[in-house]
Amino acid sequence: MSMRPSLPIAALLGAALSFLPGCESTKSSGPSPSDTRSQDTSAVQSAEAWARARVGDRITYDFSATQGPSPRGGSGTARSLQGRLSLEVVAVQQPWVWVRAAFTDEAGRPLSQARLAQDLLFPVRADTTRPLDVPHGGKATAEVTSSAGRNWEALRYVSDQRPVDGPLRTRVYANAPGPLYLTRGLIEAGMEASGFGAQGGFQLKLREVREGSAEASAPAPALERPLGPGAYYDRFVDVAGTTPGVQRVCFSAERGYLLRTEGPVEANAAPCSDFSQAEPEPLEELLMGLPWEVLSAGEWPPAAALSGTRGTFSAEGRNAPALIEQSSENVEGTQRAFSQTWAADPWAPGLAGLPYEARFQPLASSTERVVTGGKNEPEGGTRIVRWGSWLAGAK
Numbered sequence: 354m355s356m357r358p359s360l361p362i363a364a365l366l367g368a369a370l371s372f373l374p375g376c377e378s379t380k381s382s383g384p385s386p387s388d389t390r391s392q393d394t395s396a397v398q399s400a401e402a403w404a405r406a407r408v409g410d411r412i413t414y415d416f417s418a419t420q421g422p423s424p425r426g427g428s429g430t431a432r433s434l435q436g437r438l439s440l441e442v443v444a445v446q447q448p449w450v451w452v453r454a455a456f457t458d459e460a461g462r463p464l465s466q467a468r469l470a471q472d473l474l475f476p477v478r479a480d481t482t483r484p485l486d487v488p489h490g491g492k493a494t495a496e497v498t499s500s501a502g503r504n505w506e507a508l509r510y511v512s513d514q515r516p517v518d519g520p521l522r523t524r525v526y527a528n529a530p531g532p533l534y535l536t537r538g539l540i541e542a543g544m545e546a547s548g549f550g551a552q553g554g555f556q557l558k559l560r561e562v563r564e565g566s567a568e569a570s571a572p573a574p575a576l577e578r579p580l581g582p583g584a585y586y587d588r589f590v591d592v593a594g595t596t597p598g599v600q601r602v603c604f605s606a607e608r609g610y611l612l613r614t615e616g617p618v619e620a621n622a623a624p625c626s627d628f629s630q631a632e633p634e635p636l637e638e639l640l641m642g643l644p645w646e647v648l649s650a651g652e653w654p655p656a657a658a659l660s661g662t663r664g665t666f667s668a669e670g671r672n673a674p675a676l677i678e679q680s681s682e683n684v685e686g687t688q689r690a691f692s693q694t695w696a697a698d699p700w701a702p703g704l705a706g707l708p709y710e711a712r713f714q715p716l717a718s719s720t721e722r723v724v725t726g727g728k729n730e731p732e733g734g735t736r737i738v739r740w741g742s743w744l745a746g747a748k
Contacts, residue, residue, distance in 0.1 A: 400608045402534030403479035406450040409565025411441040412535055414557050416641070420648045421552025431552070432648045436464055437560065438640060440535045444571045449476045449744070451573055452535060454580060454640055467653035469643060471700050473709060475580040476573070476744060477606040477636075485610050485633045489524060498525060500540050500559040505529075507540055518548025532562045536637040537609045553648075557641055576742045577705045580639075582606035584708045585625050586740035587618060591733040599738065603628070604708055609636050625743035653713070658695040666694055666703075666716045669739050673703030675716065681723070688723035689732070707740045 417435035436458045444451040455472040456464050463470050491512030498507050505527045512522040523543050530538030542557040576583055581604030591597035598617055603625035605612045610633035614625070658676040666675040674697035681690045696704060699712040719734030 399530040399534045399537050400481075402530060402532075403450060403477065403608050404447070406442050406445050406479060406534075407565035407567055408442055408445055408569035408571050409563065410532060410535065411439060411561075411563040411565070412533060412559065413437055413439040413561040415560045416555070416557045416644055418555045418644045418648055419553045420645075434464075434466070434644050434648055435459075436469075436644075437461075438557070440640075442535075442565060443474075444573045446573055448479045449573070450479050451476050453574075456644070466647045467699055468647050468650070468713060471578050473578055473580040474574060474576055475582040475606055475636075476576075477582065478608065481607045483629060485607060487610065487633055487635055489526065491522065491524070496525075498540060501562045503562070505540055507538075515545075515547040520547055520551075521545040532564050533559070535609065537635060539637050542637075542641060555641070555645055576744070578700065579604070579706065579708050579742070581611065581613065581708045581710065583744040584706060584740065584742050586708055586711045587738050588711075589736045589738050592735070593733060597733075601625075602708070602711070603743065605631075606636060607633075610634060611636050611639055623743075624741075650713070653699060654695050654697060658693070661695075663697065664694070666696065668737060671703045673701040673716075674698055690721045690723055690729060691719070692721075692734075693718045706742060707737075711737060711740065 414437065415435075416438055417433070419431060419433040421431050436456055439455050439457070441453050441455075442450055443453045451474065453472050453474050456469040458464060489508070489510045491510040494509045494511070496507055496509055498505050498509075506529065507525050507527050510524045510526070515521055521544065523541070524539065525541040527533055527538040527540055533539060539557075540559045542555075544555050546553050583604070583606075585601055585603045587599050587601050589597070589599050600615055601618045601624070602613070602615045605625065605628050612628040612631035612633060614628055614631045654676050655678075657680075658678045661676045661678040664675045664677045666673050676695045676697045678693045678695065679690065681688060683689075693715040694717040695715055696712055704712060715735075717734065717736040720732040721729040722732050723729055
């Protein structure tokens with residue numbers, strides 16, 4: 354199966370986020386020969402920590418994001434968003450660790466932006482089905498940094514692409530992740546946009562760490578609002594140049610990495626049984642990208658959908674309020690009609706269990722060729738036809 358995210362959140366983040374200086378730190382004069390060994394040791398310790406996960410393990414970050422007016426010369430104004438990101442272990446049933454991610458304002462209240470208004474659940478395997486390693490990019494510098502009331506020996510990774518109109522990217526990871534295993538030891542992160550008129554930035558900084566109790570226990574919660582891991586969705590695809598069929602998008606997570614696959618549904622195979630070809634993406638990168646995606650995409654529903662008609666999206670007995678956007682186009686004398694169906698409320702009960710990325714795409718789309726004096730001729734489209742959890746025992 355091929356892997357291609359439908360919403361390239363991490364790519365958007367990497368293209369235009371900003372780093373703004375955060376906690377005070379004491380830098381060494383340069384990277385020492387032990388830097389690489391520290392990174393290797395950190396990866397091992399973080400992996401082992403997943404096997405010792407406890408209910409109540411929690412880390413919280415402060416984040417802020419800003420984007421300037423459109424670089425294309427539009428009249429838009431600068432946009433900003435700030436708040437807190439919390440990750441907490443809510444159940445442990447080895448080999449699965451169930452983590453809940455929540456974006457809130459500084460007072461702990463839900464954010465008003467629809468994309469971040471609800472907490473998200475994702476089970477993570479404490480072991481791995483194959484070796485996973487995503488090296489930290491950039492130049493490494495050893496330092497001791499103070500955050501969340503602790504001093505951390507860490508490595509700061511800086512990747513400066515500004516000379517070629519790219520971003521300045523910074524990440525600070527603890528050498529000994531300890532309770533920060535949920536994000537592979539991340540203490541601080543940021544980006545500064547550069548080039549092509551891009552303006553804005555992003556900053557994330559560790560605020561609080563809380564360790565759970567070995568005596569605490571809780572049943573695995575229902576996957577009503579999955580970030581992705583543990584769930585899947587099927588989409589019927591009929592587009593020019595391809596054979597019509599159903600494509601399945603599967604998600605899993607192992608020791609802090611997201612795995613995503615997409616390919617034809619295999620009749621005799623168990624759902625989502627093979628992630629051997631999935632390219633791992635650090636979960637913290639995906640989560641950091643969500644606030645930036647909010648600023649890039651704007652309010653929900655999309656502006657064009659608001660002028661559409663109200664209807665209902667249905668799939669396998671599930672129903673959810675929808676907005677149907679319709680438009681037309683004439684190209685070289687051929688008139689075509691386009692339709693896109695969006696979730697009026699991406700968190701509607703009828704969409705329970707649908708992975709996050711699918712909630713903010715068109716649930717259905719179609720193209721028809723307008724024929725004079727007769728019925729329009731369908732030219733293809735896509736439609737989400739089913740979804741659910743592939744994880745044994747998940748509800």
